[in-house]
Amino acid sequence: MKPIQVGLLGIGTIGSGTFEVLARNQEEIRRRAGRGIEIAMVADLDIERARQIVAGHAQVVSDARAVIANPDIEIVVELIGGYGIARQLVLEAIAAGKHVVTANKALLAVHGAEIFEQAQRQGVMVAFEAAVAGGVPIIKALREGLTANRIQWVAGIINGTTNFILSEMRDKGLDFAAALKDAQRLGYAEADPTFDIEGIDAAHKITLMSAIAFGIPVQFDQAYIEGITKLAATDIRYAEQLGYRIKLLGVTRRMPQGIELRVHPALIPARRLIANVEGAMNAVVVNGDAVGTTLYYGKGAGKEPTASAVIADLVDLTRLAASDPQHRVPHLAFQPGALYDMRVMSMEETITGYYLRLRVADQAGVLARLATTLAEASISIDALLQREADEVGGTGSEPQTDLVILTHEAREGNMNRALAQLQALPGVLAPIVRIRKEELA
Amino acid sequence: MKPIQVGLLGIGTIGSGTFEVLARNQEEIRRRAGRGIEIAMVADLDIERARQIVAGHAQVVSDARAVIANPDIEIVVELIGGYGIARQLVLEAIAAGKHVVTANKALLAVHGAEIFEQAQRQGVMVAFEAAVAGGVPIIKALREGLTANRIQWVAGIINGTTNFILSEMRDKGLDFAAALKDAQRLGYAEADPTFDIEGIDAAHKITLMSAIAFGIPVQFDQAYIEGITKLAATDIRYAEQLGYRIKLLGVTRRMPQGIELRVHPALIPARRLIANVEGAMNAVVVNGDAVGTTLYYGKGAGKEPTASAVIADLVDLTRLAASDPQHRVPHLAFQPGALYDMRVMSMEETITGYYLRLRVADQAGVLARLATTLAEASISIDALLQREADEVGGTGSEPQTDLVILTHEAREGNMNRALAQLQALPGVLAPIVRIRKEELA
Numbered sequence: 001m002k003p004i005q006v007g008l009l010g011i012g013t014i015g016s017g018t019f020e021v022l023a024r025n026q027e028e029i030r031r032r033a034g035r036g037i038e039i040a041m042v043a044d045l046d047i048e049r050a051r052q053i054v055a056g057h058a059q060v061v062s063d064a065r066a067v068i069a070n071p072d073i074e075i076v077v078e079l080i081g082g083y084g085i086a087r088q089l090v091l092e093a094i095a096a097g098k099h100v101v102t103a104n105k106a107l108l109a110v111h112g113a114e115i116f117e118q119a120q121r122q123g124v125m126v127a128f129e130a131a132v133a134g135g136v137p138i139i140k141a142l143r144e145g146l147t148a149n150r151i152q153w154v155a156g157i158i159n160g161t162t163n164f165i166l167s168e169m170r171d172k173g174l175d176f177a178a179a180l181k182d183a184q185r186l187g188y189a190e191a192d193p194t195f196d197i198e199g200i201d202a203a204h205k206i207t208l209m210s211a212i213a214f215g216i217p218v219q220f221d222q223a224y225i226e227g228i229t230k231l232a233a234t235d236i237r238y239a240e241q242l243g244y245r246i247k248l249l250g251v252t253r254r255m256p257q258g259i260e261l262r263v264h265p266a267l268i269p270a271r272r273l274i275a276n277v278e279g280a281m282n283a284v285v286v287n288g289d290a291v292g293t294t295l296y297y298g299k300g301a302g303k304e305p306t307a308s309a310v311i312a313d314l315v316d317l318t319r320l321a322a323s324d325p326q327h328r329v330p331h332l333a334f335q336p337g338a339l340y341d342m343r344v345m346s347m348e349e350t351i352t353g354y355y356l357r358l359r360v361a362d363q364a365g366v367l368a369r370l371a372t373t374l375a376e377a378s379i380s381i382d383a384l385l386q387r388e389a390d391e392v393g394g395t396g397s398e399p400q401t402d403l404v405i406l407t408h409e410a411r412e413g414n415m416n417r418a419l420a421q422l423q424a425l426p427g428v429l430a431p432i433v434r435i436r437k438e439e440l441a
Numbered sequence: 442m443k444p445i446q447v448g449l450l451g452i453g454t455i456g457s458g459t460f461e462v463l464a465r466n467q468e469e470i471r472r473r474a475g476r477g478i479e480i481a482m483v484a485d486l487d488i489e490r491a492r493q494i495v496a497g498h499a500q501v502v503s504d505a506r507a508v509i510a511n512p513d514i515e516i517v518v519e520l521i522g523g524y525g526i527a528r529q530l531v532l533e534a535i536a537a538g539k540h541v542v543t544a545n546k547a548l549l550a551v552h553g554a555e556i557f558e559q560a561q562r563q564g565v566m567v568a569f570e571a572a573v574a575g576g577v578p579i580i581k582a583l584r585e586g587l588t589a590n591r592i593q594w595v596a597g598i599i600n601g602t603t604n605f606i607l608s609e610m611r612d613k614g615l616d617f618a619a620a621l622k623d624a625q626r627l628g629y630a631e632a633d634p635t636f637d638i639e640g641i642d643a644a645h646k647i648t649l650m651s652a653i654a655f656g657i658p659v660q661f662d663q664a665y666i667e668g669i670t671k672l673a674a675t676d677i678r679y680a681e682q683l684g685y686r687i688k689l690l691g692v693t694r695r696m697p698q699g700i701e702l703r704v705h706p707a708l709i710p711a712r713r714l715i716a717n718v719e720g721a722m723n724a725v726v727v728n729g730d731a732v733g734t735t736l737y738y739g740k741g742a743g744k745e746p747t748a749s750a751v752i753a754d755l756v757d758l759t760r761l762a763a764s765d766p767q768h769r770v771p772h773l774a775f776q777p778g779a780l781y782d783m784r785v786m787s788m789e790e791t792i793t794g795y796y797l798r799l800r801v802a803d804q805a806g807v808l809a810r811l812a813t814t815l816a817e818a819s820i821s822i823d824a825l826l827q828r829e830a831d832e833v834g835g836t837g838s839e840p841q842t843d844l845v846i847l848t849h850e851a852r853e854g855n856m857n858r859a860l861a862q863l864q865a866l867p868g869v870l871a872p873i874v875r876i877r878k879e880e881l882a
Binding site for chain 1: 570717731750751752756
């Protein structure tokens with residue numbers, strides 16, 4: 001049987017990785033798919049570089065539309081990134097009746113609703129394993145491996161840049177700024193690291209996972225997003241003393257009144273496997289009502305890990321090419337028309353535990369007033385540390401103390417109000433640090 | 442569209458779990474599959490119990506052949522276990538043109554070659570996600586998620602009974618016999634625990650994974666199998682001091698001269714995620730040439746986790762029911778006729794690291810003779826501990842010492858010969874303990 005013909009839009013890092021892995025393992029892949037997979041055409045603005053990479057094994061053009069217009073090409077792989085021209089080209093590929101494979105989490109998080117709807121209308125597939133957690137087949141696990149389950153929650157370390165920075169902060173006691181510089185120097189963070197350190201990239205990915213896990217539309221604009229830029233080495237140390245690690249976590253959780261969809265730093269008990277995921281590795285924990293807790297771990301990014309995911313999608317599409325369009329695996333795991341209308345809860349409704357660090361004047365009574373304020377807000381204390389402050393601020397020789405509190409679960413709205421009251425107390429000398437805590441039991 | 446009709450052979454723990462989860466999550470599952478999945482008929486020798494479980498929602502018979510002969514049933518789920526009648530019934534179901542879903546690792550490990558060949562001939566599927574690592578979708582990951590990769594190795598903690606026992610031994614300092622009793626009392630080990638503690642169950646599972654990972658025939662009879670019955674609390678303690686955990690590991694690895702296929706206790710560096718998998722949980726690490734190291738973790742057994750895997754297979758088959766038989770996902774991940782003829786290496790050819798514990802008379806020169814013997818066998822020492830022995834054996838008041846050695850990688854054949862020489866040395870007072878060490882880097 002003739003190999004299936006594939007077109008690449010963009011042959012940067014991931015595109016060249018895809019080309020190289022397909023070439024290197026073509027025999028293995030053909031045995032598995034039952035049919036060869038051939039990159040017939042590559043579009044890239046840098047024609048010279050593209051020609052060097054394909055070395056005559058594919059046609060190279062500068063115009064992506066030539067790929068889309070090519071009648072022999074059945075699958076288009078979008079590897080341009082961003083949501084500008086990429087959106088336009090993906091929609092055109094769909095309109096031309098081609099399946100689409102993409103690694104573009106930003107595009108799908110922001111424009112996924114429109115894209116999946118068009119694909120459904122055309123009867124073509126949009127596959128995106130490469131958009132989340134690199135080569136770890138988490139999308140496939142959620143969409144197929146765990147279909148028997150009512151998914152309860154998904155929590156993930158899904159941004160390698162921030163996890164690398166946090167590992168550096170912990171291992172070397174660095175402040176955020178120093179760790180970020182390290183990460184940039186070693187190539188784990190970009191020159192402009194905003195998308196990563198502000199949690200936006202993680203939010204794109206947890207949004208996609210929430211859509212698949214709960215069968216709801218993609219709702220990126222509803223996500224609560226908080227990055228790691230405000231984390232201090234002090235908090236990482238205190239968390240460690242209390243038996244926790246701090247990670248940037250993407251969380252989505254089914255609740256009676258809707259779903260949670262949030263990204264923020266979180267304390268996780270050190271004994272959880274996921275708390276021990278270091279450096280640029282990713283891990284996703286999924287809890288389903290039948291299977292219980294499962295975890296998927298591996299490289300979250302990189303040329304060949306991401307290429308592995310792109311090719312997994314190509315093989316899937318190749319295998320399913322002959323199947324009944326009505327019943328092939330639906331993009332978002334759920335058949336169209338069966339998407340639930342479940343609202344994303346506001347952050348104020350989230351119930352979670354907290355780490356609080358207060359710099360206080362060491363006065364008798366401060367602690368009592370704190371305890372009263374929290375109790376009145378129905379927030380109960382799990383653990384408490386008092387430490388003489390390392391650096392003494394202020395003008396006088398009045399001793400200062402760090403009060404570190406771990407709370408049990410509380411409603412974020414309650415906590416926000418309690419924090420406002422605590423902040424206003426005389427004796428509380430600096431902005432209170434608040435980091436959420438996820439037991440992930 | 443009418444629901445797909447399924448027949449259950451056996452409605453014990455897994456069968457009733459499958460029935461209950463399908464009923465509880467039927468809406469979710471129907472949305473995902475695009476079609477309902479209905480257990481139409483159940484065969485069990487205990488008709489009364491079966492009738493109670495299905496409560497009128499399926500037809501109950503005592504004769505499995507009635508299920509196989511039912512023309513409306515498209516998928517037969519074999520949950521009887523063992524390789525007696527189960528083999529016969531699976532072959533008959535295949536001959537009758539029905540797809541088969543099974544959790545029966547023993548059957549497939551021993552008779553898989555014959556069963557998959559018959560299924561291929563008939564153009565039907567045999568799916569077995571539930572046979573390995575409970576609800577963790579590892580078979581799907583190997584067969585589909587990682588298709589882009591040349592798999593280099595797979596290593597797994599895939600037997601919950603033994604992992605629970607080892608966790609008990611470590612946490613409570615118990616000997617194997619005491620920990621086994623605990624496990625039996627708590628329901629983690631059977632009255633006759635042989636299959637588990639001797640490593641046979643783990644060997645069934647790693648054999649199936651090796652077939653999928655490398656595209657080779659199922660070759661259970663070639664596996665090297667060693668269980669945990671000879672492990673002592675002493676060795677678990679020493680391993681801990683050296684920075685390792687001891688786990689029963691199933692390993693399969695691609696080597697130039699063939700594949701390794703083995704089950705045995707192994708020291709694993711404590712910093713590896715898999716070393717921290719405790720109790721009855723399972724984890725499988727897969728290393729592929731593109732994706733690198735990935736890990737899959739979750740409950741390895743249990744009523745609902747296993748049911749989750751059975752139903753995942755049912756949904757897969759339902760989705761693919763209309764697809765072209767030539768190109769649906771092949772059982773063993775590779776198209777028939779494309780299975781490699783790769784031989785399983787003998788244990789003597791395995792290259793791995795070792796933990797050795799020798800009880801020696803504390804004489805000057807014993808250590809020197811040891812070092813010489815190992816060096817002559819091209820075995821280099823990574824670490825060495827000397828500890829005065831806890832319990833003094835022997836007749837005299839001569840002091841005894843435990844010599845604990847970690848070696849770098851060496852060929853097992855060399856190590857066997859070296860061990861024979863060491864055992865013969867005067868000054869070596871007891872049988873030498875040898876446990877293999879896997880860095881899993």
